[in-house]
Amino acid sequence: MPPTRYNADEVTRRIERLQETYEEVHVSRRRDDPMDEFDELRGYAEEGYIGGAYAWVVRRPEQAHDLTESMPDDAFGDQERVLLGMGRGSNHWGPSGGGLEGFDPDEPGSGETYEDAAVREVEEETGVECEVHGPVTVDRVVVANPEGEDEVHLAYVIFGGRYTGGSIDVQPGELNGAAWFAALPDEIHPNVEFWPEYWEARRDDS
Structure with a gap:
């Protein structure tokens, strides 16, 4: 029997939609070995798992919440800040997000878009509402069966995002914490180490 390429056509279709929708979409490609048993990942793929979406949510100074009466007036000064979370079992900060929901492999195009998933996951994990304005990175991953x-x-x-409302209220089963950072922490997740330069270059677009 020929090899099965689980959800290859769906992932291709969705990436092509992103490329058609947004002016600049950088797609990287890599092959990975399964972190656990390949059969377990195959089972997730058969149930509709096709990856995840994340948002780098920026809040402008004028969007900061009003101070309480007990705070001194000179504490009001704020800066542009980005929302980062620290996942359970992690010691690194990174953008919030997670897997897409609702995709049925028997129904191409079903379920959430990557944009919808990013917005939903940020709110579920952190209590913060946002909108996304285009992908910064698209990482296409092929996981091969080591025994076949x-x-x-x-x-x-990963999308660039804008804060639209809400305040931090973390989902404790998902995150150890979340915070608004004006300067990025040293413990940034390795997958987003490129963000400091990107953020500085795109501040006016946030």
Whole structure:
């Protein structure tokens, strides 16, 4: 039998939609070995797992909440800040997000878009409402069966985002914490180490 490329066509279709929708979409490609058993990942793919979406949410100074009466007036000065979370079992800060929901492999195009998933996951994990304005990175991952030729295809998308409302109220089963950072912490997740330069270059677009 020929090898099965789980969800390859769906991942391709969704990446092509992103490329058609937004002016600049950088797609990286890599092949990975499964972190655990390939059969477990294959099961997730058969149930509709096709990757995840994340948002780098920026809050402008004028969007900061009013101070309480007990705070001194000179504490009001604020800066542009980005929302970062620290996942359970992690010691690194990174943008919030998670897996897409509702995709049925028997119904191409079903379920959430990557944009919808990013917005939903940020609010579920942190209590913060946002909108996204385009992908900054699209990471297409092919996970190969080390004992055969089957593959699972996934895509992970990080969007630029804008704060629209809400305040931090973390989902404790998902995060150890979340905070608004004016300067990025040293413990930034390795997958987003490129963000300091990106953020500085795109501040006016936030």
